[in-house]
Amino acid sequence: MTITEKILAAHAARPRVTPGESIWVDVDILMTHDVCGPPTIDIFKREFGEDARVWDPNKLVVMPDHYIFTANHHANRNVRLLRTFATEQALPHFYDVGTPRYKGVCHVALAEEGFNRPGSLLIGTDSHTCTSGAFGMFSTGVGNTDAALIMGTGKIWLRVPQTMRFIFDGALPPYLMAKDLILAVIGDIGCDGATYRAMEFDGDAVYALSMQERMTLTNMAIEAGGKNGVIAPDAVTLDYLRTRTDAPFEVVYSDADARYYSEHRYDVSTMEPVVAKPHRPDNRASVVEVAGTRLDRAYVGSCTGGKLEDFIAAASVLKGQEVVIDTYIVPATTEIGQALHTTDLDGMSLHDIFENAGCLMGQASCGACLGGPKDTFGRNMAQEVVISTTNRNFPGRMGSKQASVFLASPLTVAASALAGVIADPRTVLV
């Protein structure tokens, strides 16, 4: 069996499962946020009663992150609804806005707070819940109804997916990042190339990546339609977990004779920086092909491209230079926001590098990754042409339906911010 099949079998208390069959599984962690939490709670109460208790308060994680720094009355009400529910249910894992516990983008925060554990099964009311699979676990996104059923019972039905295997070999050149690899994959197989299937990432080049970079790979599995993305745990994984959790877990690996739906091989040493052109994540082009495209703004943030290493990469390009277009810096979490002040590059903090370069500094949250209320920091309001480290460029995704968004790695975004046109990071990394 593959790692995905093994984890699903274990959570269905069965010796084995076969792709295609539907099974009921036990959920280890359910995560929800401010957009989908309130309607999930409504359905939970409708179905299980006004006074119903969640199945296990220790397994429910509530992380408001989407619409945080806004005056929008309805958005703020959603956070209040979460607060009331967390009090009612005495939830230990509520990361409330305006308190020192506030974290920011859930998928990155789940890792930081130690909820991502090898072999476990995590469901979230967010499509990028597949991110957690970087830790050798099963994770996927669902809607409010499924989440409400889990809230009441701890269970969900899942169809066991077939697994597609993506093997990356070779040494990653300094001008490439995980974002380039996953954009290449999505360009190859298309936005629905992995629908209903698991995407397993494997190979030396994957195991040479840090946990943050691995999370960029699994994060965008959904952009190919994937049900989950997964990477087998190794020493890097265990090392990350040591400082994040004491909870027990069991590592799981794919069998040598596991059956895969398909196998795709890449030699990363020969790959190139790429972008996804408007308006689809699979609309790939090499940076060389689109270099010179005029830009209005650059955006570095989100669960995909707002991790500390994404900012280190961007800062390595921006250091001592000035951006010529509006450039927004939005850390995914408060921990990363703080690290921008304490992490130095050649004696200067990342925060100061960005400020000196003329970037606009935002607060930890989803920010303009999904547009959001009109007063959202960095939101597109008109026909802007944007280059962004986020994960989706569907029409209107970052706000205005007239805007055009190119997706790229933090290196490419930073290089482009200096040039005001799409630029190849190889031209600035010498």
Added chain:
Amino acid sequence: MEQYIQGLAYVVGDAVDTDQIIPAEHLVYSLKRPDERRMYGRFAMSGVPKAEQGLPFGNIPFTAPEAYHSRFTFIVGGTNFGCGSSREHAPFALTEAGARVVIAESYARIFFRNTVDGGFVIPFESEVRLITRIRTGDSLALDTTRAHLTNHTTSEVFLLRPLGDVADILKAGNVFNYARQAGLIPARP
């Protein structure tokens, strides 16, 4: 699930994602309060680029400006319908606007789950590329049991893919009713 559904078709293209079905800025409204939930009907499909709203013509809003209900019962799409975010607000918005059925060549996984488990629009699949055979405003009739679609405007008949094992959940109304009937969760309090 009713056996016969009739109404007008609204045709869109491929990869209509959930931001097009219901743009993120509208997700702040309550799905419960009647004065707010109707906003989902008003803004359903409002993120579809104007030129692709109501193919092959374009510029036909799904819900007329200022209205809360759509005159279209069927949404006919191409491949990967409902890709993108996990927001259940998407099938909810279509239902709130008055749509009953979506027919697409393929669906994104989470959208499909949400429509079935939440008991919203019925998601049928078609092997034929219907977006080139049906035009916005055509009058359709569907036999959900036989997966039989008739376009009364053109007199064409199409056989859709059977609903398969999700039909049980659709018949039960939603995943809760299904789970109760199957004895997986206790009866309603």
